[in-house]
Amino acid sequence: MLEILLDATVRSSTPILFATLGAIINERAGIINLGIEGLMLIGALAGFAGTQASGSLLVGVLAAFFAAMLAGSVHAFITVQLRGNQIVSGLALTMFGVGITALFGRSMVGLTIAGFERIAIPGLNRLPVIGKPFFNQDMLIYFSFLLVVAIAFFFYRTRWGLALRTVGENPAAADTCGVPVLLTRFLAVTIGSGIVGIGGAYLSLATTPMWIENMSAGRGWIAVALVIFASWSSYRALAGAYLFGGITAMQLRFQAMGTTVSAHILQMLPYFFTILVLVISTIRLQKGASQQPESLGQPYDREDRK
């Protein structure tokens, strides 16, 4: 029973985890991206279409990455180069994503593909309780574990990671040190968006191997909230995403068991808990030293440098 619940938790967390990691990369460079929901949909459709056309899941994932990257580059150009309003641009990206995937997804409705299959990691999958849920999963889930560690390593153990964080904290100082602020921000937004796209692809290639209009169903927004819960750290993003995966898994389990509580009420739970967690983590952030990147949401203009 616990194993089944944990397994469902991991599977429903992974799309949110990718999306949260992508959003963290955006925000660490100082750019708020509210287009996560739209990027997930673009990733989901591109991933599905890519796999459908080529028969290869890898091609699908790459298609998702590059399609979301391309869409993210619009947000990057507007917010970084043109110093446009980040909130409005992100909302525009979400709307664009919802609309464009509905339009081009028409021809994909009803098609099927062979989705990701489970591959057991010999040895580890025999661990009690956590063996099966964590080490008898598909490749994308293993990739997400790797990505969590890789992003933490990148932020804190590499020069580029330091440059990216400085650009988000104090772009003027980064500029003085010769870090190309605009380029760094542009790359952070586009690559971060690409990772969000992989989260979307997980939905259409693993969760349910098909394309359904608006299939992200608010997960992108949950990811935006989780960034704050995670205090912009990839390890805490893992914890946050799994917490929400857990609530979703439990909610689904209740429904499957045929409880008398309305399915509509149960479906509210993830959104409700996201708000609750957002409130708690916001209060906590204010009490301690805030981890929020100092220049989050502020465009950088060299001419305004003091």
Add this chain to the structure above:
Amino acid sequence: MKLVTEKRELSSRLLRFSAPIVSILVALFVAGFLLLAAGVNPFQAYLEIVQESLGSLYGLSETLVKTTPLIFTSLGVSLAFRMQIWNIGAEGQLYLGACGATAVALFSGLEHPVMMITAMFFAAFLCGGLWAGVAGLLRARWQVNEVIVTLLMNYIAILGVDYLVYGPWKDPKGFNFPLTAQFSDAARLTEYFDTRLHSGFFLALFCALLLYLFMERTVWGYEIKVIGSNPKAARYAGMNTGMAIFFVLFLSGAIAGIAGFGEVAGLQHRLQHGISPGYGYTAIIIAWLARRSALGVVIVSFLMGVLLVGGDSLQLTWQLPVAFVYAFQGLILFFLLASDFFINNRLKLVRGGRHA
């Protein structure tokens, strides 16, 4: 030769006013290619949008029917914008307003039309207001990000209405469809010219006028503008910014709630699944395009009404998903943001050298 940007000494007034129009035109142009890629002839599609929404008295009335909730929700969103508060939850507030109005219509037992409609109106006002007020309280008290809270509450509101119409409020005689019983005649707004156009439209226009007067002619409106443009100065001047944030989000949600009242009392005459095709999201674009002006909200709402009626018809003739309208709206916003840049900056060709 090299292309560089430089700041204008004075922002361009011409561009300021023409930017929204230019962005809509460029978005139409780009969306044309998207339509082409989806196998639809854009010229025919655009022609059809205009013909269906403006070409007949019936079409025009349908456009005004859709303009009505757009005006309410956009007024709400733009009121919050004035204070740099982002209310992305107009969709949920509309649902809550519809819920409140429906509760009164179904269970109050009022028989006099004026009493009934007034009670429904205030129930919608209060429900929408309190729903947004939650986000207002969280923002005012603990600086919780209102964008995320208002947005996530949309999902909860829509699921809540679904719960009611699939569950306790379901019409026992409704053949198991997710809808409530039909309202009594006392709970209906007046309809005109044998169309679905109802008095909610005029209420929306009146509301726009009222909000204009509130913002431009009262101390409260002035305070909201000051807090929005310079919160520090507002605090030094002794304004209670926390209270103002709550109040503005409450009022913003309440106005969006009236949209829900209009939809159930004027149009649907019952509460049902999916009462709004995303008016609350379109409202964000309208508020941004209208540049804080109440008159602008009315005009842009009408344009979006045209688009929505046209979008419905394209769905029938070309099987285009209605959500395509969102892609178009997203494009408009992108181009508007891009053109905003050129209001304060200009492109310049520089000869040779590294000069920037």
